[in-house]
Amino acid sequence: MIRIFALTPTGRTLAERLCGLYPEAQFEYKPKPFADKVQQAFIQQDQLLFICATGIVMRTLAPVLQDKHQDPPVLVLDEAGQFVIPLLSGHEGGANNWAAQVAEMLGAQLVMTTAKPYVNPTYTLGMGCERHCPLSYLESLMLETLQQQGLTPQDIHSLNSIDVKADETQLIALAEKYQWPFQTYSAEQLMPMEPLLSTRSEYVFNTVGVYGVAESAALLAAQKATDSEPELVVNKIKNAKATCALSRGFGQTK
Structure with a gap:
């Protein structure tokens, strides 16, 4: 399951646009308690897409991270939808391919931070x-x-x-x-x-x-x-x- 989290009104607008591209996705705006909701989704292996600062995501997920072979894919977008970052499980979990798909849909820039270049x-x-x-x-x-x-x-x-x-x-x-x-x-x-x-x-x-x-x-x-x-x-x-x-x-x- 794809779960989308947004924390600002501008991010909410982008999330609603993404829900139109992924009708099966579940969207939560400022969920409370935020850490519990996010960590539970991560543990149950949902694909996670965050529209917020990367630091917030990493601090929230840190207690439940395991390794690249077990963690689900995680993407982070800026609220303007200009950049898409595959944050976790890039190769193993498919986050790189998913990020490329989202970037193409939004006309955004894919930001790859893994060691290998993004080639076919x-x-x-x-x-x-x-x-x-x-x-x-x-x-x-x-x-x-x-x-x-x-x-x-x-x-x-x-x-x-x-x-x-x-x-x-x-x-x-x-x-x-x-x-x-x-x-x-x-x-x-x-x-x-x-x-x-x-x-x-x-x-x-x-x-x-x-x-x-x-x-x-x-x-x-x-x-x-x-x-x-x-x-x-x-x-x-x-x-x-x-x-x-x-x-x-x-x-x-x-």
């Missing part, structure tokens, strides 16, 4: 599956993964897995259906991605030699495609027969 990312999928997994299980899981980030198959650079899946017929069929390259990597190639994994499975390691096939393959493919440090966009999700993860890199696509 290259998205890569990683998948693992049981032997002879049906295409329907693979495709539905892939589409669910993309939906979490509002992406389409056309946004994807490649489908990737471990080399023991190089002959997995339905992974090959999935890549062919969406006209993606299907790339596989050895356990030795995938192992350097271990520090970036969201979870580590001893069972998977004992079976194929890496702690996670889907995440490792997606990360390595993004790294190779862009020559940049990759990051997970969607941590591994799974159904009864397959796993899927989404990664991205920033830079010139090879």
Whole structure:
């Protein structure tokens, strides 16, 4: 859920304009008690947009901040609607993309403070599956993964897995259906991605030699495609027969 907070009459006018752009959003003007309302919304993982000073937002959220992998996206706008700042969870939580969308809608300037330049990312999928997994299980899981980030198959650079899946017929069929390259990597190639994994499975390691096939393959493919440090966009999700993860890199696509 998107929640918009404003503290001034001018900010209220901008908030009402934003509610027209996001009909599903909930708007609160000078809520009381302010800290309790904001912190509760943050804890329940709402997307937060503030029209007020950045310092107010940071002091209010400080007691409930966790880390970039768990905090929801937070944007701050000035009351004139001239600047949009992705304050928290820029890459991991999608605040950068959301801020770019808001800036475009308002004709505002996007103010990026993250280390990486705001360039078009290259998205890569990683998948693992049981032997002879049906295409329907693979495709539905892939589409669910993309939906979490509002992406389409056309946004994807490649489908990737471990080399023991190089002959997995339905992974090959999935890549062919969406006209993606299907790339596989050895356990030795995938192992350097271990520090970036969201979870580590001893069972998977004992079976194929890496702690996670889907995440490792997606990360390595993004790294190779862009020559940049990759990051997970969607941590591994799974159904009864397959796993899927989404990664991205920033830079010139090879």
